[in-house]
Amino acid sequence: MYHDYTPADEIAKRLQALRAAVAAQKWDAALIVQDVDLFYFSGTMQNALLFCPPTGNAIMMVKKYQERAQRESAVEHVIPFSSWTELPTLITKHHGAMPKIIGVELDVLPTKDYLRLQRIFNDVTIADSAPAIQQIRRIKSAYEIDLMKKAGEIGKMVYAEVPQVLREGMTEIELAGIMVAEAMRHGHQNYLRMRAFNSYAFSWHVLSGPAGGELSFIDAPMGGIGLSPSFPVGASQKKIALHEPILIDFGICYQGYQIDETRMFCLRNVPREFKAAYEAACRIEAAITAGARPGASCRKLYETGWETARALGYEESFMGPPGYKTRFIGHGIGLEIGELPFIAEGHDYPLEQGMTFAVEPKMVFPGKGAVGIENTFAVTKDGVEKLTPADEQLIEV
Amino acid sequence: MYHDYTPADEIAKRLQALRAAVAAQKWDAALIVQDVDLFYFSGTMQNALLFCPPTGNAIMMVKKYQERAQRESAVEHVIPFSSWTELPTLITKHHGAMPKIIGVELDVLPTKDYLRLQRIFNDVTIADSAPAIQQIRRIKSAYEIDLMKKAGEIGKMVYAEVPQVLREGMTEIELAGIMVAEAMRHGHQNYLRMRAFNSYAFSWHVLSGPAGGELSFIDAPMGGIGLSPSFPVGASQKKIALHEPILIDFGICYQGYQIDETRMFCLRNVPREFKAAYEAACRIEAAITAGARPGASCRKLYETGWETARALGYEESFMGPPGYKTRFIGHGIGLEIGELPFIAEGHDYPLEQGMTFAVEPKMVFPGKGAVGIENTFAVTKDGVEKLTPADEQLIEV
Secondary structure: OOOOOOOHHHHHHHHHHHHHHHHHOOOOEEEEOOHHHHHHHHOOOOEEEEEEOOOOOOEEEEEEOHHHHHHHOOOOEEEEOOOHHHHHHHHHHHHOOOOOEEEEOOOOOEHHHHHHHHHHHOOOEEEEOHHHHHHHHOOOOHHHHHHHHHHHHHHHHHHHHHHHHOOOOOEHHHHHHHHHHHHHHOOEOOOOOEOOOOOOOOOOEEEEHHHHHOOOOOOOOOOOOOOEOOEOOOOOOOEOOOOOOEEEEOOEEEOOEEEOOEEEEEOOOOOHHHHHHHHHHHHHHHHHHHHOOOOOEHHHHHHHHHHHHHHOOOOOOEOOOOOOOOOEEEEEEOOOEEEEEEEEOOOOOEOOOOOEEEEOOEEEEOOOEEEEOEEEEEEOOOOEEEOOOOOOOOEEO | OOOOOOOHHHHHHHHHHHHHHHHHHOOOEEEEOOHHHHHHHHOOOOEEEEEEOOOOOOEEEEEEOHHHHHHHOOOOEEEEOOOHHHHHHHHHHHHOOOOOEEEEOOOOOEHHHHHHHHHHHOOOEEEEOHHHHHHHHOOOOHHHHHHHHHHHHHHHHHHHHHHHHOOOOOEHHHHHHHHHHHHHHOOEOOOOOEOOOOOOOOOOEEEEHHHHHOOOOOOOOOOOOOOEOOEOOOOOOOEOOOOOOEEEEOOEEEOOEEEOOEEEEEOOOOOHHHHHHHHHHHHHHHHHHHOOOOOOEHHHHHHHHHHHHHHOOOOOOEOOOOOOOOOEEEEEEOOOEEEEEEEEOOOOOEOOOOOEEEEOOEEEEOOOEEEEOEEEEEEOOOOEEEOOOOOOOOEEO
């Protein structure tokens, strides 16, 4: 056995939450169409659809590969299907009646498939289930947090490798590749997931000196040069030089669960301004996490971060240069990047026990570099627990 | 300068083809919304939309990061914008009138964004531009094929590393990681692109012995164990043993352009049945490529592959076990996997000069392993040219 299966009691609890959401929305069913949601609610990521009414058994319809879906999933009612056109027949046969209103994840379903589903379902109303699913998935179980801790342990080993291999003149992408190889050896899946059109998550943000000051399309304080205009973010063919701040934002994914983490390195001694900025970033993180506990407002934690940055004199560089600042300092993370909660402007809801999120105070100095720290936390009964134990020293090699 | 910019004459030709398609479809404009299509038609992958009427200048509206989009792109008319709600105002101002029919890539646009666009555009008809764009992108220029050749050169170096590092007891994922690191060092972007909902492309299909016989959701002859049910394909924590056939299907992406390639390895001597199957796979590839030239029917090349497989006695294992065979032997490749042409059932159109495609005859033996070869080819004036020069010996280490 090379990995875990999601335990049956986890799946049972998640499906119960989905049923409750379907009932609360007054839908007749939810149809789970996206692979990550399918994995969350069923334990498998085979090619399948999950039909979930407000009461009774959920029905998983598997296109390929049925034997594996059954082995991996605790969903009891599993049937084969070969085409979406069979859906009305299968639903009528196994559920009893066609739903009048059905919830589907419209934030990710391609339009072409939506229009096809409309034709097949004829006069069924298709509602957007994404907000309800986002709410269910915002609270992580102990099982989920444990997988994120294992990802954090891998991160610790990967960052520990950096001082061993970092040397003058190596390219950012070469260092990134060595880190990727080390992470994969420990079980990192080398494919991060982000729920956003035209964006993607990846581990190898290795940004040295001026590369850290390069902005790009990505909704992050810094972008990086990247390998080409077709991947204009992260590590590049730029050679790493002495005395440059080297920001490494390296996410890890273990058995589907992700953590986000940033550490700083430098060849020889780091110039004083970057060291001071790094200390400020750590203080901003500390100010946010000191207030982070169940009931704390995410908006207020965001404001705390900004107040601390201003008090320390980093208003201009904090979270990006003027005009290009991100509207968040932290973001939820789990199976996907961009889950709830957001430590952000306008996110006026409380933290809750079991939420998991990354905090990433960063300063960007165009033409010079980027500096910052990032850790992933789980909200506990009365505070937060750090899931990312890698050494937090700014390491001078 | 760490990479190329797409030359202005390339962009001019591509935009001319898009204008012609808009005119042929009798649309008033195309609105390019997807990042890969945007890169193809503009040269940048910043956060932007490209509005292209049938005549006159295309207009690129950039959300972030304008300065970089302008540096990277040869599109002349570039304006800033901050929200989709501004589109009617911007289009009216810069184009003169709102279109009545507009083509948008509905195969990839999320439904939520489609519904939003419908509200913003009010009584504009939104047509699916994906088929027209697929047709434009099917023929690669010399510039594009040259980038694919560079990807092929990286692949050659990566496969040459395998006999140097392969040893008994290492895990599939460890070997995969070493190959990823070597590829990245040479400029591989470690993020492949596939135009398909709920699917993804990745390089590290390292499948040893029985792992090669494991099926999964993926539309490929073999799946692999993968790292967990949340990534149930490719390399796993399984240890590589002596005398197992090791199939390595490792795609490379250089400056956005991808090649697909499969080679075979074995620790010590490979059992005779796998060696024979590999020789058969090579003969099937040769039979297909011998007939591949402008004008050749893709369906007939597919049938040639199957006829050769049957004649060699591999009907049962070819392209997957019975009941789970793929309906293709080859697929187009370029900026994305799954471009035209497909060497497949029902694909009754001719090859054309400038098409690029991978051919991947593979045999799957459940419980024992997978065997096969894959190369990427460009269609020339009178045949095909191989873009993947890695050694084709089944290498016994």
